Ligand SMILES: [Zn+2]
């Protein structure tokens with residue numbers, strides 16, 4: 001049987017030859033697109049605000065499975081040329097190749113996240129402080145980097161305020177602020193306290209709008225501090241999960257509950273620098289149990305030999321003097 005349209009070739013598909021059948025297929029048509037693009041973060045609004053590339057939008061938009069495309073961008077107008085290969089019938093011997101173009105108009109805009117962020121929106125403030133102290137510059141820098149590097153993609157911090165006593169982070173959600181506080185506690189030790197106040201009413205959802213204040217409080221003892229503990233002087237080695245104290249003779253590791261107990265019993269306190277002196281002393285002689293040292297004023301004294309410090313004759317060591325006691329530090 002011959003093709004009933006052209007009468008020249010053998011009929012293969014629905015009474016037509018293949019060229020006549022393909023000629024009868026609808027032309028390839030792809031509708032033009034208008035896209036908003038966030039000026040701040042580059043997100044595109046395709047269905048919703050999404051962090052996707054223009055290529056990904058093209059791939060989702062073209063209603064054909066097998067195609068190649070080329071993108072040409074001029075300012076805000078993108079021209080996309082598409083070559084598609086389609087199969088309309090199982091008896092087709094080769095793919096039907098069609099070409100077309102469509103345009104994407106890109107409109108600068110602000111995504112929901114960025115407009116909230118730029119307007120200073122926040123749901124919770126994370127306040128970072130150290131008990132009884134101001135935060136140092138190093139502590140602030142460390143805390144900033146921990147907080148910022150652990151921020152999840154959907155969350156944002158609309159403002160960071162450096163205050164005299166510490167840093168305030170204004171978070172997009174209470175959940176994100178609380179999460180940051182727990183990450184800080186895990187890495188640095190300390191306590192997290194939460195409080196919430198109702199600031200309004202969400203009319204659509206019929207629920208209260210709450211604003212959170214999350215307080216992350218570092219413990220008051222920090223590495224390098226000198227403490228008097230059970231009548232012995234120690235240096236703080238670390239103060240994260242537990243309080244770790246050390247001097248030349250012994251070492252102590254206390255959970256924070258124990259720290260609170262010792263404080264209440266007046267067995268643990270910070271030693272202010274006016275109460276002790278640290279002197280560089282030279283070792284004159286070493287015996288199995290004692291070390292003879294010379295102080296800066298040439299006075300010599302026998303001290304108990306430290307356990308963890310290798311003492312060599314002629315070398316200089318920092319020794320802390322408190323009342324009648326001396327400590328290798
Ligand atoms: Zn034909």
Ligand SMILES: [Zn+2]
Pocket residue numbers: 038039040041042043110111112113114115
């Ligand atoms: Zn944005």
